[in-house]
Amino acid sequence: MTDNARPEKSPCGGFTLLEVIVAVSIIGIVLVAVFRMQSQTILMNQKARFYTLAPLLAQQALAKVSIRAEKGEISGSGDFGEELPGYAWQASGEDVESEALGEAAENLKQIDVTVSFNGDEMTYGFRTYRLMPEKG
Template sequence: MMAILNMRWRNEGFTLLEVLISLAFLAVAFVAVFKLQGQNLKMQSEAQFLTLAEQLARARMSRIESSAILRNGNSSGEFGDDFPGFSYQEEVKMSTDEEHLFQVTVTITKDQPVPRTFSVKTWLYRHKT
């Protein structure tokens, strides 16, 4: 009879030590989940910038490619209210080896909240007429 009472007493609940260990495991799990969430937000922000910067760089590069005459030089500007915080810089250099070959670099920059840049470089051939 005494053995039955002792068994019932032991199986009625958790000890304080078991509860504390469980809470410690939960705390570690929550910290890991919140850290992963923070990394996820950073990666999402970077992916969003790269996607938009690539599209903006392609648009600027298309404008340069469609121009009939290329000249050495730099130009820069902003995209206005459509893409606030985004700016571009274009650089056109004539090749020293080939007279009609130009190296064109388009760099897209966003300063806030974290400074980021994206560059595209290509070579264009323009025969002088």
């Protein structure tokens, strides 16, 4: 009898080391992609919240500046209190000089309002022109 018989397979089947390494690497790649997607989703949510809220806050800041303008103060800055930590505003104003408007431009003011979150992490700004009442 020849001894060409194959050795019997072990009754305990299992995965080879190579199969385990490939499976673990695939799981690792998928987890990295999922965590990256999650962090991007959180960042997008923060930006969406800021750019939804910032115009309303800028309008509120402009109202404060308009009240100060009656006293002759066009510029100012501040925050939005404990309700909105990290949010701040800054406004600056200057006279508008226009030859085309002539005397009508005497009380016309250019007002720039900027709302920021966490310093300058995110900023929203706009410019408006207002006809301010005469001082007197």
